[in-house]
Amino acid sequence: MSPVCPTASSSTLFPVSPFLSFPRTFTGATSISKPFFGLPNHAPAKKLLSTRPGVLISDNRRAWTPETPATEKELKDEGLRATTAMTKLVCTIGPETCGPDRIEALAAAGMKVARVNMCHGTHAWHRAVIERVRRLNEEKGFAVAIMMDTEGSEIHMGDLGGASSAKAEDGDMWTFTVRPLGCSLPERSVHVNYDGFAEDVKEGDELVVDGGMVRFEVTEKIGPDVLCRCIDPGLLLPRANLTFWRNGTLVQERNAMLPTLSSKDWLDIDFGIEEGVDFIGVSFVKSAEVINHLKSYIAAKCCESEIAIIAKIESIDSLKNLEDIIKASDGVMVARGDLGAQIPLEQVPSVQKRIVELCRQLNRPVIVASQLLESMIEYPIPTRAEVADVSEAVGQQADALMLSGESAMGNYPDKALAVLRNVSLRMERHLKEVKRHDTVKLPAITFSLTGDISEEICNAAANIANKLEADYIFVYTKSGHMASLLSRHRPDCPIFAFTPSASMQRQLNLLWGVTPFCLSFTDDMENNLSGTFSLLKARGLLKSGDFAIVVSDMLQSVQVITVP
Numbered sequence: 001m002s003p004v005c006p007t008a009s010s011s012t013l014f015p016v017s018p019f020l021s022f023p024r025t026f027t028g029a030t031s032i033s034k035p036f037f038g039l040p041n042h043a044p045a046k047k048l049l050s051t052r053p054g055v056l057i058s059d060n061r062r063a064w065t066p067e068t069p070a071t072e073k074e075l076k077d078e079g080l081r082a083t084t085a086m087t088k089l090v091c092t093i094g095p096e097t098c099g100p101d102r103i104e105a106l107a108a109a110g111m112k113v114a115r116v117n118m119c120h121g122t123h124a125w126h127r128a129v130i131e132r133v134r135r136l137n138e139e140k141g142f143a144v145a146i147m148m149d150t151e152g153s154e155i156h157m158g159d160l161g162g163a164s165s166a167k168a169e170d171g172d173m174w175t176f177t178v179r180p181l182g183c184s185l186p187e188r189s190v191h192v193n194y195d196g197f198a199e200d201v202k203e204g205d206e207l208v209v210d211g212g213m214v215r216f217e218v219t220e221k222i223g224p225d226v227l228c229r230c231i232d233p234g235l236l237l238p239r240a241n242l243t244f245w246r247n248g249t250l251v252q253e254r255n256a257m258l259p260t261l262s263s264k265d266w267l268d269i270d271f272g273i274e275e276g277v278d279f280i281g282v283s284f285v286k287s288a289e290v291i292n293h294l295k296s297y298i299a300a301k302c303c304e305s306e307i308a309i310i311a312k313i314e315s316i317d318s319l320k321n322l323e324d325i326i327k328a329s330d331g332v333m334v335a336r337g338d339l340g341a342q343i344p345l346e347q348v349p350s351v352q353k354r355i356v357e358l359c360r361q362l363n364r365p366v367i368v369a370s371q372l373l374e375s376m377i378e379y380p381i382p383t384r385a386e387v388a389d390v391s392e393a394v395g396q397q398a399d400a401l402m403l404s405g406e407s408a409m410g411n412y413p414d415k416a417l418a419v420l421r422n423v424s425l426r427m428e429r430h431l432k433e434v435k436r437h438d439t440v441k442l443p444a445i446t447f448s449l450t451g452d453i454s455e456e457i458c459n460a461a462a463n464i465a466n467k468l469e470a471d472y473i474f475v476y477t478k479s480g481h482m483a484s485l486l487s488r489h490r491p492d493c494p495i496f497a498f499t500p501s502a503s504m505q506r507q508l509n510l511l512w513g514v515t516p517f518c519l520s521f522t523d524d525m526e527n528n529l530s531g532t533f534s535l536l537k538a539r540g541l542l543k544s545g546d547f548a549i550v551v552s553d554m555l556q557s558v559q560v561i562t563v564p
């Protein structure tokens, strides 16, 4: 139980050599609040409590001073399990991984965000998963964020009456029906969730399950039932997505008018707000309006909420309004599963590349999702092509990669996560060797004095860090915004972000290269630094002689320091 942190010895002054320092008159000039990853929205920053002269703390946590040793809890902080992995890993939690031990194993192996998909399971099931993640964070010092993904109102099949899958053989006749849920159906029948389905399809249409996993041809319509012949056999999974095609073109009839957020989605969103999830992923986003609408709903419902909204790009409509959607959201997911069912498969890689680049320019984190290691649902090693796909996403410097079925219901969730991690680490090393950062030009994203100052400071800090081959960038940030501006540069060294808010720490966990720590700090940088050094040294993350660039959003300064 005894504190481990040898702080007393560092209470004397150590060399902190200010390298670049912006005029003090800028201190406190910025008022950046949410969205932290995006443009500042000029809402006033939270008022800080002043407990004693010169010491600002934002809540009841203790401020760091050289005299205050780290507690066990602080030493356990997830940041202190830091590795220098730059690409973040998201795992979908499902029946295979919902146990506390399984969740802990994923967290220990590098899961930064746990995703729950509201397409599947009950609120009770999801609540239990969320509680397990929260408990893990509290008891073991992880900072795993929770992302809740909405179902969306696209067309999908029912749940196959509880079966985990059903085999559709070549030539088999199947019935897709819009009869009410609950009424018993004959063999080889599936519910369809969209009432207009039986009217909208035509004989001869092709019915595509999960972007082509199984294909049917519509042969006859009888009232609520649509009779189909299987033309590409395969496995039907519960709630699989359905699209229908006529003469090679995706049919968007009345289903194109379905709202992005269904009445069920709103209930799920209320659930997510109550449970305090960190991210809500919005499926099948069509335009920026739905994101703005959801944000104002959340703000009205709970003004203290810090839920970030992730726009899932998985429809043709979302591609038409891509830039506006990205700007309206706090982050983006390239949801390649459904996207590949709506646009020709061969277009998915270039669309992914475009979205990843655009997100970086607009300063939004981006997750590349679906089928990264699909074969590992069944097999313990990936295909060479899957490894190449993961490497490509890491090479594009996406913020995060996501496992779906591999971690939710596959046979090898832990192995899949280990592969994701090893492949990313290898590619990151390669990128560093070839100095990719030299070639990327980033446009300015803020057009206000205060925003410009933060941006220029972060641009300078990232450049200095690369040029001087710094070991770390430290950023003391209340809003998280400066951490995102640094991450956007994809510098060669890790970014250690210190923030007083646990919720901000979890959200920063999605950002490329950022290792977030939850620490209170003061506006006395010398104090902050000596406390931080003690803590990081105690965990072997830092040693004397290491070289760090230090940025703070309170002092608007850049310092170059050598760890004493």
Ligand SMILES: Nc1ncnc2c1ncn2[C@@H]1O[C@H](COP(=O)(O)OP(=O)(O)OP(=O)(O)O)[C@@H](O)[C@H]1O
Pocket: 092, 093, 094, 095, 117, 119, 120, 121, 149, 237, 238, 283, 337, 338, 403, 404, 405, 406, 408, 409
């Ligand atoms: N909570 C859950 N309960 C049961 N099965 C789940 C759950 N979450 C995921 N799965 C299983 O894992 C598979 C993959 O999960 P994932 O959520 O990524 O897929 P998806 O339904 O294709 O995604 P999306 O609906 O967002 O496009 C699902 O098809 C389902 O079989």
Ligand SMILES: CC(=O)C(=O)O
Pocket: 283, 312, 314, 334, 335, 336, 337, 338, 339, 369, 370, 404
């Ligand atoms: C993740 C998801 O929703 C998709 O790939 O379709």
Ligand SMILES: [K+]
Pocket: 117, 118, 119, 149, 150, 151, 152, 283
């Ligand atoms: K979903």
Ligand SMILES: [Mg+2]
Pocket: 283, 314, 335, 337, 338
């Ligand atoms: Mg999807």
